[in-house]
Amino acid sequence: MIEILDKGYHITIQDSGRNGYSAYGVTRSGFMDSISANKANGLLSNSLNEAVFEITMMGGKFRFHSDTSICISGGLFDVQLNNNVVKNNTKIQVLKNDILSFGKAIEGYRIYLAIEGGIDSQKVLNSRSMYSSITTDSVIKTGDRYNFLNNKKSKKNYLNHSGFLFVKNINVSKGPEFKLLNSDDIFKLSNELFTISNNNRMGYFFNEDICPNSFSIVSSPVIPGTVQLTPSGKLIVLMQDGQVTGGYPRILQLDNLSISVLSQKKQGDKIKFNFINLS
Numbered sequence: 001m002i003e004i005l006d007k008g009y010h011i012t013i014q015d016s017g018r019n020g021y022s023a024y025g026v027t028r029s030g031f032m033d034s035i036s037a038n039k040a041n042g043l044l045s046n047s048l049n050e051a052v053f054e055i056t057m058m059g060g061k062f063r064f065h066s067d068t069s070i071c072i073s074g075g076l077f078d079v080q081l082n083n084n085v086v087k088n089n090t091k092i093q094v095l096k097n098d099i100l101s102f103g104k105a106i107e108g109y110r111i112y113l114a115i116e117g118g119i120d121s122q123k124v125l126n127s128r129s130m131y132s133s134i135t136t137d138s139v140i141k142t143g144d145r146y147n148f149l150n151n152k153k154s155k156k157n158y159l160n161h162s163g164f165l166f167v168k169n170i171n172v173s174k175g176p177e178f179k180l181l182n183s184d185d186i187f188k189l190s191n192e193l194f195t196i197s198n199n200n201r202m203g204y205f206f207n208e209d210i211c212p213n214s215f216s217i218v219s220s221p222v223i224p225g226t227v228q229l230t231p232s233g234k235l236i237v238l239m240q241d242g243q244v245t246g247g248y249p250r251i252l253q254l255d256n257l258s259i260s261v262l263s264q265k266k267q268g269d270k271i272k273f274n275f276i277n278l279s
Helices: 034-043 183-191 256-263
Strands: 002-006 010-014 052-056 061-064 068-081 092-094 099-115 145-148 169-174 193-199 203-209 226-229 234-238 250-254 270-275
Touching: 002 099, 034 052, 034 068, 034 099, 034 256, 169 256, 183 270, 250 256
Parallel strands: 169 270
Antiparallel strands: 002 061, 002 145, 010 052, 052 099, 061 099, 068 092, 068 099, 169 250, 193 203, 193 270, 203 234, 226 234, 226 250
16 A cells, blocks of 8 residues: 655646547546656556556655555656655665655656556546546545555566657647648748747647637547647647647647657747658
8 A cells, every 4th residue: 555645746646548438528638658657667567557646846755555666757856765866767666664755856847656566546437547527536635545456467568768758859740730831830830949838737838829820620639749729829739638629720740759758848848849750
């Protein structure tokens, strides 16, 4: 069992999400940085769908009530086990009454805590991912306790994209309404840096814009990584808790790797769109 001694700034439990329910208006949720979450699970030989703690920006303290193994992966945080610094991407043995604490992010924005065998938390629509109005809780709370699962070991390999997290380039392909853009818009998207303003699990927003427009489309499906263009010329990148339909033009689409890269960016960070062709 693990006990939450400090709920931190924003900590949720996430797995690979609620796939297959968008037709009912249910958002996907799941890991924001799936590459790092998969690495943490993979190093413990967990299923890559096993639920983990997703820790955003800073904070969080956990007490272990039984022996187990853990792994942390993702952003670089000040992480200590019984006041001793621990490193990312290493299988760590913990003992009963050990205390794991997370300080501020040093680089990146999100870090993942995986536990060998998995976390036994509420499961709704085949997923343990927390989301307001779907699960009872949308974040963990101080005093919460979660048992460990004893799921079978997995022999699947995880993707190891060493050093990918902190690059500026965000890979994108053309979206369904890309043809609405003029040459000036395309030049800006291809060459300028965009500065992250507000951001959360629903979407990422930017300070810069391209040309204001009167474009509108019939409300159409959107998925994590869809880049929408608003009438003011502002861009929105939908993330894991984003809506499943939208009426703004879908001008670009991020690939899975770049969704993970973007999820490690915070307010004030700059990114550059890198156009690729997806086969």
